[in-house]
Amino acid sequence: MIVPLLVALVGVLALFLIIYLAKGHHATGCDVDALAAQLRPLDVNAFRNLIDEREEKFLRELLPGKEFRRVHRERTLAAVEYVKCAAQNAAILIRLAEAAKQAPDPAVSAAAEKLLDNALRLRLHAFHVVPRLYLGMLVPRTALAPRFVADGYDALTRQVVMLGCLQYPTRGMSSAL
């Protein structure tokens, strides 16, 4: 009795979830200018500082154990916020790059393709990094330095500038990044 009821419930839930997700894909598909306005500024150097292993080693030597753990937790939470912000910006850039790919100019289209590829890569990295950072917060020394997120973000910013150089409407995006 329970198994069929559970299966029926899963079926109905799946139906609503599929409709909701499919609707979401269309609702956000058109207003690209509004998306560009949602980009949040990110200080890559400050982020690099937060994930710097030498900085962590220095703090470990300088501070007593309890104090270090508190500071380490706060630094890790701040790094998580940075990664989430980078991932959010990458998501917006994915949409912008998709729109720029439709441009008739092959140079714009190629630059957009490159931007799209790197933005996807960055978002994928961000999905891996956030759980690792949380793990590092619970068990210090276990987190892997997410240096590639900072490097990837740097590369992404350069690509946005290149794309902006080729196409008028993305002007001002690099300052937001």
Place this chain on the structure above:
Amino acid sequence: MLFVRYYLWFAPQVLSIVVLIGSVRRGLPRKLPIFFSYLVFTLVQFLTLFTISRMHPFPVLKYRLLLTLGTGINGFLILAVIYEVAEDLLLSRSALALSLRTLLRWTAAMLLLAAAIVSAALSRFDLGRAMNVFQVLDFSTSVVQCGLLLALFLFSHAFHLSWRSPATGVALGFGIDASLELANAAVLALLGRSGFIATDVAGMAAYHVSVLIWLVYVFLPERAPRFAGAGLQKSDIEFWDQEVQRMVRR
């Protein structure tokens, strides 16, 4: 009730022909060839089964055999269509290909396992062989189909990727059909033989809804995201040139 059953048996097939015509006009056989083959196969299957159902005396065994065989081929084609949609929308992007391909394979393997376990659990509630080979095949396909489509939608949602109109329609149609078929299989397991006609009608209605969705998406103009604003101006080029130089110097 008889009229409703005949309507739900015929109408989706007639609409499928319209979808096929629309697909050809839009060049879908080139973009989504397996989906096109699936539509052709469902029409051939319908014509074959309908012809057999008109025979006197009605060859029950032959009908059931062809229905089961058709369901198996249908299931295989549906999974191939989902792979085709996934390849077109997600796996063709080099940055995601490796990770998502592995993740999708694992998802499919887990879903197959889940389908096998739940099929066995449901068959215990079966009265009078209501859960035969055809139903197990149909149910297993629905589980895998539903799970894979959900995974696809979730991946796209996570990466903020927009889907083009026809592919979204294909995925949405199959998704609705599969999720309703899942619920249907559970109801049939609960009711046994007495619920056979009701669940059969519900299953046909689900397929009817899917075909209507394909119809809408095939004729719906594609909405590509676009920028608003004027074209490139000299001052903008200079501005961006300065930006690039500043970035390179950093």
